[in-house]
Amino acid sequence: MQLPLTQPGADAPPQALSATPLLQLAQVSIDYPQGEHWVRATHQISLSVMQGDRFVLLGASGCGKSTLLKAIGGFVTPSEGSITLAGRRITQPGPDRAVVFQEFDQLPPWKTVRENVLFPLLAARRCGRKEAAERAELYLAKVGLAKFADAYPHQLSGGMKQRVAIARALAMQPELLLMDEPFAALDALTRRRMQDELLALWDEFRFTLVFVTHAIEEALVVGNRIAILSPHPGRLRAEIDSERFGFNNAGSADFQATTQRIHGLLFETPRAAAGVEA
Numbered sequence: 653m654q655l656p657l658t659q660p661g662a663d664a665p666p667q668a669l670s671a672t673p674l675l676q677l678a679q680v681s682i683d684y685p686q687g688e689h690w691v692r693a694t695h696q697i698s699l700s701v702m703q704g705d706r707f708v709l710l711g712a713s714g715c716g717k718s719t720l721l722k723a724i725g726g727f728v729t730p731s732e733g734s735i736t737l738a739g740r741r742i743t744q745p746g747p748d749r750a751v752v753f754q755e756f757d758q759l760p761p762w763k764t765v766r767e768n769v770l771f772p773l774l775a776a777r778r779c780g781r782k783e784a785a786e787r788a789e790l791y792l793a794k795v796g797l798a799k800f801a802d803a804y805p806h807q808l809s810g811g812m813k814q815r816v817a818i819a820r821a822l823a824m825q826p827e828l829l830l831m832d833e834p835f836a837a838l839d840a841l842t843r844r845r846m847q848d849e850l851l852a853l854w855d856e857f858r859f860t861l862v863f864v865t866h867a868i869e870e871a872l873v874v875g876n877r878i879a880i881l882s883p884h885p886g887r888l889r890a891e892i893d894s895e896r897f898g899f900n901n902a903g904s905a906d907f908q909a910t911t912q913r914i915h916g917l918l919f920e921t922p923r924a925a926a927g928v929e930a
């Protein structure tokens with residue numbers, strides 16, 4: 653069976669043809685200084701993310717996924733190319749992009765769960781105090797943590813901390829939710845549950861997500877589109893439409909075949925990737 657792959661630089665998938673991309677990366681290269689030299693982390697990557705996409709950046713360790721996400725967040729400046737959000741060039745971090753990281757220590761430990769969600773809302777003047785309080789209650793309830801609003805991060809499990817980070821990010825009602833391997837440090841059962849909960853939140857709020865992972869199955873389940881990056885430096889190898897995959901068909905022949913093909917693309921085994929090489 654042939655995968656619905658598009659080659660790098662090819663047109664966007666059919667459902668998006670008439671829409672304007674929310675996020676656009678055009679020929680983005682990023683270099684880091686290393687001694688007297690520069691090391692290229694990503695090379696001329698072009699991508700378009702549509703409103704409501706669950707867009708996954710998938711690649712092996714060191715291929716530049718986090719670097720690309722940091723550049724979208726405005727924390728890293730590309731050496732060439734441009735990144736635009738709703739037509740505006742990204743040059744610095746802003747409250748229109750909320751980030752959830754992998755690390756459990758992303759929540760200030762001296763603030764309660766409620767304060768953790770409230771603080772960025774107030775600091776960014778995203779809304780007034782009353783609305784901020786209402787948003788904090790709403791999103792904490794949505795991630796199942798209403799009863800823990802007065803707890804401190806050290807009193808929570810890893811999964812609960814990630815739920816707070818997600819509530820904090822969603823409460824900002826950002827144009828883009830950026831997630832950098834948010835579930836990678838969780839045990840397998842919790843990880844799966846968190847993926848499920850994230851999809852349920854997306855069903856309700858339809859935010860636009862850019863999600864970094866190195867796990868093929870996670871990419872297929874979470875994403876509706878997947879960009880596959882090759883390593884050293886990271887280049888766009890292929891783009892996959894993964895809308896049809898979910899937990900309900902994770903054992904299917906189609907799912908397994910797609911997993912194998914992606915594996916071939918990631919690790920450049922020509923046979924496995926036959927017919928879908930970029």
Ligand SMILES: Nc1ncnc2c1ncn2[C@@H]1O[C@H](COP(=O)(O)OP(=O)(O)OP(=O)(O)O)[C@@H](O)[C@H]1O
Pocket residue numbers: 684685686691692693711712713714715716717718719720866
């Ligand atoms: N601050 C930095 N300074 C110098 N080099 C860096 C820096 N951050 C990342 N790099 C280099 O850039 C390349 C891409 O790193 P990056 O963390 O983006 O990859 P990744 O795909 O997210 O990897 P992983 O899945 O292991 O987190 C690597 O070679 C890394 O060593």
